Amino acid sequence: DQQVKQNSPSLSVQEGRISILNCDYTNSMFDYFLWYKKYPAEGPTFLISISSIKDKNEDGRFTVFLNKSAKHLSLHIVPSQPGDSAVYFCAGGWNNNDMRFGAGTRLTVKP
Amino acid sequence: DAGITQSPRHKVTETGTPVTLRCHQTENHRYMYWYRQDPGHGLRLIHYSYGVKDTDKGEVSDGYSVSRSKTEDFLLTLESATSSQTSVYFCASTSGRAGADTQYFGPGTRLTVL
Numbered sequence: 501d502q503q504v505k506q507n508s509p510s511l512s513v514q515e516g517r518i519s520i521l522n523c524d525y526t527n528s529m530f531d532y533f534l535w536y537k538k539y540p541a542e543g544p545t546f547l548i549s550i551s552s553i554k555d556k557n558e559d560g561r562f563t564v565f566l567n568k569s570a571k572h573l574s575l576h577i578v579p580s581q582p583g584d585s586a587v588y589f590c591a592g593g594w595n596n597n598d599m600r601f602g603a604g605t606r607l608t609v610k611p
Numbered sequence: 612d613a614g615i616t617q618s619p620r621h622k623v624t625e626t627g628t629p630v631t632l633r634c635h636q637t638e639n640h641r642y643m644y645w646y647r648q649d650p651g652h653g654l655r656l657i658h659y660s661y662g663v664k665d666t667d668k669g670e671v672s673d674g675y676s677v678s679r680s681k682t683e684d685f686l687l688t689l690e691s692a693t694s695s696q697t698s699v700y701f702c703a704s705t706s707g708r709a710g711a712d713t714q715y716f717g718p719g720t721r722l723t724v725l
Contacts (some may be wrong), residue, residue, distance in 0.1 A: 504653070534713070543615075543701050543716030544654070589653055596642055596705050597667070597711055601653035 503527045506602035513609050517550050519577040521591070521605050523590035526571065530592040530600075534574050535564060538587045538604070548575070580609045614638060614646050615717040623723045630689040632720050634702030642668075642707040643685040644714065645677060647698040654701065660685055661707070692724045 505524045513519045523533075531552045536544035550557040550564045550573070557564050563576045573592075577584055587606045593599035614637035623628050634643060642661055646654040646669075647683030658677040666677050674696060676688045685704075689696055699721050703714040 502652075506653075536716075541718070543703075543718050545716070546713040549713070591654075595714075596644075596707055596714060597656075597659050597661070597669075599714075600670075601655070603651050603653040611679070 503600040503602075504590060504602040505529075506588075506590060506605050508605050509603070510606040510608070513580045513607065514602055515582055515609055515611050516579045516611040519575075519580045519609065521575040521577075521588050521590075521607065523575075523592075523602055524571060524575045525592045525600075527592070527600075528568075528571065529594060533564070533566060533573050533600070535562075536589045536591065536593045536601075537584075538589065544589055568590070572581065574579070577607075580607075582609050582611050584610050615702060615704055615715055617700075617717040618721050620718065620722060621721045623725065624692050625725050626693055627691050630692050630722065630724075632687045632700055632702075632722070634685040634687070634704075636683055636685075636702075636704045636715075636717075638704060638706070638715070639682060640704035640706050640715075641682075642705045643679065644703040644705075645685065645687045646701045646703065647671065647696075648719075649662060649698050657687065657700075692722075693695055694724050696722065697724045698722060701705070 511609040534549040538544040645657040660679040702717040
């Protein structure tokens, strides 16, 4: 029962262009959504979050959009850089003890 | 970054043997978590702890036990390892101030059960 789904296993983007990573969820009770970035042989690191009372949160080149009616969120990276190449996980839940993660999207940013 | 370490980083073992993975954090975080990461599944919560000696089950707890005797250490034990427990295991911690706080992850332990 995957409550959070990332339907695109991979995404390739040219340096300087926009990267859009998508995430869908099924549980309308989720209060918080987070994005994590993971490099090979390392643990995930926190990138950006959004609570269900907002529809947008921005942090530098990273913006997360939340569409509650569609149960969909997306992460925009503008402009994309080669160092952004990593696996991105989205997660949703109502507290730390029950966060549900998607399977991840591998982003490749080509120079 | 929170100081979270995991040991061992790699382990190969045989079916039926006990295995213990260790997580150590230096941030005095109250909450600690064990996840496993498998292809197509992302991260799934095994067990978590909300304080010394206080633990609870996560989404995929069968076959695993945990212990937390000190704030900084959280142990994950596979009493009798099976091939289905071959995975990458991540530990995480958070101060747990409110809601879904950022979790800080360790570097992971790759476990292979033959």
